[in-house]
Amino acid sequence: MIGLVFGRATTNHFNFAVNPSNIPKFGEFVVTENRDGEIVLGVVKEISNLNKLIEDDHFSFEYLLKHVGFSKTLIEMNDIVVATARVLGVVENGDIRPNRVPVKPSSEVRLAEDELLKEIFRCDENSIVVGNLLARESVEVGLNVKELVLRHFAILSVTGGGKSNTACVIMDQIVRKFNGTVVLIDPHGEYVHFTFSDGSCKKRRVLPVGIRPETLEPWEFASLLGVSRDANVQRLHLERMFTTAKYEGYSGRDFVERVLELAENWIEVAEENGEVEFADYKGRRKVARLTRQRDLDSLLRVRDYIIRFQSNYEDLLTNEDTLANMRTGYLNVVNLSGFDENQMRIIVAYLLRNILKGRIRYIRGYTEFKRNCPIIEAPVLIIIEEGHIFAPKNDDSEVVRWLSRIAREGRKFGVGIGIISQRPKKINDDILSQCNTKIILRIVEPNDQRYVQQASEQISEDLLNDIASLGKGEAVIVGSAVKLPVAVKIRKYPDGYYGGGDIDVVEEWRKVGEKSEVFKDLDLIV
Numbered sequence: 234m235i236g237l238v239f240g241r242a243t244t245n246h247f248n249f250a251v252n253p254s255n256i257p258k259f260g261e262f263v264v265t266e267n268r269d270g271e272i273v274l275g276v277v278k279e280i281s282n283l284n285k286l287i288e289d290d291h292f293s294f295e296y297l298l299k300h301v302g303f304s305k306t307l308i309e310m311n312d313i314v315v316a317t318a319r320v321l322g323v324v325e326n327g328d329i330r331p332n333r334v335p336v337k338p339s340s341e342v343r344l345a346e347d348e349l350l351k352e353i354f355r356c357d358e359n360s361i362v363v364g365n366l367l368a369r370e371s372v373e374v375g376l377n378v379k380e381l382v383l384r385h386f387a388i389l390s391v392t393g394g395g396k397s398n399t400a401c402v403i404m405d406q407i408v409r410k411f412n413g414t415v416v417l418i419d420p421h422g423e424y425v426h427f428t429f430s431d432g433s434c435k436k437r438r439v440l441p442v443g444i445r446p447e448t449l450e451p452w453e454f455a456s457l458l459g460v461s462r463d464a465n466v467q468r469l470h471l472e473r474m475f476t477t478a479k480y481e482g483y484s485g486r487d488f489v490e491r492v493l494e495l496a497e498n499w500i501e502v503a504e505e506n507g508e509v510e511f512a513d514y515k516g517r518r519k520v521a522r523l524t525r526q527r528d529l530d531s532l533l534r535v536r537d538y539i540i541r542f543q544s545n546y547e548d549l550l551t552n553e554d555t556l557a558n559m560r561t562g563y564l565n566v567v568n569l570s571g572f573d574e575n576q577m578r579i580i581v582a583y584l585l586r587n588i589l590k591g592r593i594r595y596i597r598g599y600t601e602f603k604r605n606c607p608i609i610e611a612p613v614l615i616i617i618e619e620g621h622i623f624a625p626k627n628d629d630s631e632v633v634r635w636l637s638r639i640a641r642e643g644r645k646f647g648v649g650i651g652i653i654s655q656r657p658k659k660i661n662d663d664i665l666s667q668c669n670t671k672i673i674l675r676i677v678e679p680n681d682q683r684y685v686q687q688a689s690e691q692i693s694e695d696l697l698n699d700i701a702s703l704g705k706g707e708a709v710i711v712g713s714a715v716k717l718p719v720a721v722k723i724r725k726y727p728d729g730y731y732g733g734g735d736i737d738v739v740e741e742w743r744k745v746g747e748k749s750e751v752f753k754d755l756d757l758i759v
């Protein structure tokens with residue numbers, strides 16, 4: 234026993250006097266009883282010296298001497314230490330349920346047994362071991378994979394807080410322990426050399442990045458070019474050019490070149506009010522239609538969209554298909570380094586749409602789409618680094634629309650998202666609030682803290698205080714993947730197994746300096 238409950242004890246908090254020789258740490262887990270005799274789990278949230286024993290708590294000195302082991306001198310010295318604990322709930326068969334009865338005054342307080350905590354923070358065959366309790370290193374903390382993936386998650390912290398390390402710990406186990414499929418959107422090419430914790434890379438694929446325009450839906454091609462959703466006449470012309478180029482068998486850059494050729498050809502014909510021929514919307518046969526001068530304006534706009542797209546995004550157009558190169562049971566890295574943010578968003582919108590629609594079709598029995606996107610045969614977790622690029626606030630672009638749709642519907646079709654960001658308040662609030670599990674490493678900016686708190690009702694004021702005081706690699710985890718909010722020391726992923734390590738500037742400069750020393754004479758010779 235480490236102490237005795239005294240003073241005001243409620244369903245949510247209780248104070249206990251502790252023996253100064255056995256003071257529990259901040260964040261330590263303790264158990265006591267409520268008035269119904271049920272075991273209540275609490276976490277120490279504050280420890281203070283009480284230089285005066287509270288007289289009105291029907292304590293007799295003899296009782297404290299006998300039960301709490303305070304020595305007479307301590308009591309005479311009035312050096313009593315008081316801890317305040319927040320009630321986490323009633324413990325029942327390894328589960329935690331809300332506590333509805335106040336904690337019983339004078340009941341004994343004990344450190345929670347490791348076994349009990351291991352049962353609560355389960356590391357079983359359905360969970361990922363993400364780290365250890367911050368307050369009890371001997372207890373591992375598991376994340377329930379089904380909840381983590383299907384109800385989505387977010388990893389949030391300041392730069393250098395340990396986001397990528399945490400993502401690696403998760404991805405490593407999802408692929409190696411569960412043979413899961415992960416698609417990793419990697420804007421900075423940080424994971425191209427990702428190595429699994431067993432030192433292997435065989436289940437990692439770095440994909441060629443590109444879009445085969447002919448595999449798009451006509452409306453998607455129009456959106457890709459930037460044609461606004463309500464420009465119906467322009468979209469109609471573009472759709473006819475699209476289906477014609479597809480009917481004629483063009484692909485990649487030649488496909489877009491052919492669409493441009495058709496646009497220019499139709500402009501000339503329209504000037505003469507002539508007839509144009511195009512493939513019908515099913516792409517089965519060619520039909521002819523009269524084109525008039527009144528179509529010129531929209532045809533000229535369509536041509537401008539195509540020319541602009543070619544000059545801005547031609548390097549996106551390949552005959553390589555990112556989707557077709559993905560594999561089930563692999564970490565599929567989409568390395569977007571070198572693309573600008575607009576290009577990245579176009580590619581990610583294309584991938585999100587095809588993965589979600591592919592999973593919907595597959596689950597409904599239309600398996601032919603598997604040829605274009607093999608990974609749709611099993612649930613897919615899409616992890617998005619720098620999530621604020623792809624899910625910015627106040628933005629209704631394609632990528633945000635598809636991310637929102639997956640956040641809302643993905644659970645039914647086995648598509649989960651994991652968003653990683655150091656700018657939480659820049660993330661679309663609807664998408665962030667749908668990320669049920671939040672792994673929050675150090676966040677110091679008060680607005681970011683508030684924003685994260687608003688996105689998850691489980692973050693209480695004292696959890697918010699914990700977040701501001703977290704060290705590197707330490708996290709508060711809330712959400713359905715854990716049984717209760719918990720402070721965790723995240724497992725350290727082996728250095729060099731991903732790009733996350735900080736560049737050793739001094740070492741790099743030293744090496745270059747050494748090299749130039751060696752070649753100094755050579756320069757003279759040259």
Ligand SMILES: Nc1ncnc2c1ncn2[C@@H]1O[C@H](COP(=O)(O)OP(=O)(O)OP(=O)(O)O)[C@@H](O)[C@H]1O
Nearest residue numbers: 392393394395396397398706723724725733734735
């Ligand atoms: N759990 C941990 N234990 C110990 N060290 C850690 C832990 N997590 C991360 N680190 C160290 O902190 C540094 C930054 O880690 P990491 O790259 O994961 O942070 P980050 O938040 O992704 O940074 P950035 O925002 O720059 O991508 C690395 O040197 C890493 O080794």
